[in-house]
Amino acid sequence: MKPATALKAMTNINDGMLMRGAFYLLLAAAATFLVIDIREISEVEAARPSVETVPDVPTFLPPKIAPDAPGAPPVKPSSPEAVLRKPMTFNLISGGVLYAEGTIDPGAAERFAHEIEARGEYIKFVALNSPGGSVDDAIAMSKLIRQKAIGTKIDERALCASSCPIVFAGGVTRTAEKDAVIGVHQVFNGGIEPVSPDQAMSSAQAVTARVARHLDEMGIGAGLWIHALETPPDQLYYLTPEKMAEYRLTTNAAAVVKPNQG
Missing domain, CATH: 1.20.5 (Single alpha-helices involved in coiled-coils or other helix-helix interfaces)
Structure with missing residues (x-):
């Protein structure tokens, strides 16, 4: 080359x-x-932060069983499970109704108090659609509702289960529309740290006493809480309109409870 x-x-x-x-x-x-x-x-x-996060608190959604099976809800709630499992949100709609929807997560009562402080003069009713959740927050919300002389309501096919009826009990007027799904059972505040059986029993008794005392202060009949105590946490005792009236969980159109009375 x-x-x-x-x-x-x-x-x-x-x-x-x-x-x-x-x-x-x-x-x-x-x-x-x-x-x-x-x-x-x-x-x-x-x-x-994910809006889909499910709070680590006990809630209850009606079981997916046949409508006529024992323990089934009277009707299927209208809201999807994904909506009910989200942390509780508050939206003021027409008619002075504050719509409270979702799980009562720890902190819900604080957010609720901020809503009341910001829009209190416009809020006449709190409409609930919730599978329950934090008992502490439910009691705090209920007390504030009574203090501010606000009514509570549960719309047709809305769900109010577990600790949600505690919030409902705070209303100076309390209305449940036809086919509202309202249920109670044994409630407790779940914790992340493991506890001994004795500690768990003591905690359950303390929570039970607090809820019973609060319902009594709100003027709710003791029979309601007896049904709750008899119903395991994974089930619900569904309240008929007759039972709600009997235990004074609902009020008639003429009844208005004074803020400082049950």
């Missing part, structure tokens, strides 16, 4: 190696930036 031909061949080889090297370098750089971008996106998503 002539020297000029050999030199040209070597030049072509070097150019090809340089081009391949540059290509691989760019590919490696692109891969590095991609990894960094994915990591940053993952960190942002992990730090972002």
Whole structure:
């Protein structure tokens, strides 16, 4: 091979190696930036609070069983489970109705108090649609409703279960529309830390006493809480309109409870 031909061949080889090297370098750089971008996106998503988070508190949704089976709700609640499982939200709608929907998560009472403080003069009723949740928050909300002389209501096919009736009991007037799904059972405040059987029993008794005392202060008949105590936490005792009237959980159109009375 002539020297000029050999030199040209070597030049072509070097150019090809340089081009391949540059290509691989760019590919490696692109891969590095991609990894960094994915990591940053993952960190942002992990730090972002999810609206789908289910609060770590006891709630109760009616079981998926035949409507005529023992323990079945009288009708199927209209709201999807995904909506009921979300932390409670508050929306003021027409007619001075504050619509409270979702699980009574820890902190719900504080958010509720902020709503009352900001819009109290416009709120005439609190409409509930909830599977229950935090007993402490339910009692606090109920007390504030009574203090502010606000009525409570449960719309047709709305759900008010577990600790939700505690909130409902605070209304100076209490109305349940036809086919409202209202149920009670044994309630407790769940904790993350494991406790001994004696501690669990003591806690359950303390919560039971607090709820019973509060319902008595709200003027609710003792028979309602007896049904709750007789019903396991994974079941509901559904209240008929007759039972709600008997235990004074609902009031008639003419009855208005004074804020400082049950």
